[in-house]
Amino acid sequence: MPTFKPGRSLVIAVTSVALLAGACKKGGSSSTKTEEAKADEADALGDKLDGYIECYNNVDKDAHDSMRYYARWLDDPEKGPTGKEKSVSGVHEIGASDVASCKKKLEEGKAKKPALPDLEAKAGTYLASLEALQPKAAEAKTYYDRKDYQDDKFAKAKAMHAPLWQAFLAFDKASDGFSDALEAESDKSLTAEIAAVEKRSGKGLYWQKLNFGQKAKNLLHDLNKENPDPKKAEEVVADFTKTTDEMLAYAEAHTDQRPSNWSTFESKVKSFVEEAKERMRTIRDKKPLSSGEKSLIESGHAEMVTGHAAKLSSGYNAVVAFGNGLRFKD
Secondary structure (H helix, E strand, C coil), rough: CCCCCCCCCCCCCCCHHHHHHHHCCCCHHHHHHHHHHHHHHHHHHHHHHHHHHHHHHHHHHHHHHHHHHHHHCCCCCCCCCCCCCCCCCCCCCCCHHHHHHHHHHHHHHCCCCCCCHHHHHHHHHHHHHHHHHHHHHHHHHHHHCCHHHHHHHHHHHHHHHHHHHCCCCCCCCHHHHHHHHHHHHHHHHHHHHHHHHHHHHCCHHHHHHHHHHHHHHHHHHCCCCCCHHHHHHHHHHHHHHHHHHHHHHHHCCCCCHHHCCHHHHHHHHHHHHHHHHHHHHHHHHHCHHHHHHHHHHHHHHHCCCCCCHHHHHHHHHHHHHHHCCCCCCC
């Protein structure tokens, strides 16, 4: 049985600087024009990346869930079904409409400036892997849902396995490449946005939220490595907790800067900090899993296990998904 990662996390969505700036006006001094040009460039980059991120977030988790669900009931995913398994679960659906929407977003993004050859190439590989995988998964889902294996003695199950499993593996590899490239560009955009917001209006609540988001993303990366360093984990969590406390204290003192639904966002943030601390303790103390926790992981519910990487990812996703909907007055 392969060792699956806890699942890639939602990439922080890019909010274009120019749309939120409001301060950059046409004309004026050369320095103003330079700032305006930079804001326009950031706006263009954000607009391009938003479609790529939306594609990834809408379909990637479903495809990986389908892969895990299929592998979980097989004694050996490399060899495939034998007909002697204790239970047969089939595969999860990967929506054809989601793949089609993803294709549209990627094609639109590629046509936009700036040109990002590496990201565009990896996006193309990612899309090709999805388009190859989706019909194979759909065929397998129909077969297993109908329990046709009870009538053909697993003949089609065995015939479908190799191309299906190879398609899953190709998708998994393409997903890693696309996500890494997308996050690298997203990091550049977010760093530029944080600097631009600070220059324009100081370290207000919007800046605090962006800074928190970048620290949260870095924390997730450090704590969910394959072999995280215990000392590094403690340091990262301590720094992140400090950043979070500063943001929440600022929000408490500047209620006029809070967007609607801030209280809900704050609740999700506090839960994520608790999950980060539990993850750090699990790494530091090398906490063994209970039989119940092992059962949850084996059944595909690792996100319910305290201190598990998947639970931290799930909490991060909740913070990012809700935080992306907040609208600040920056």
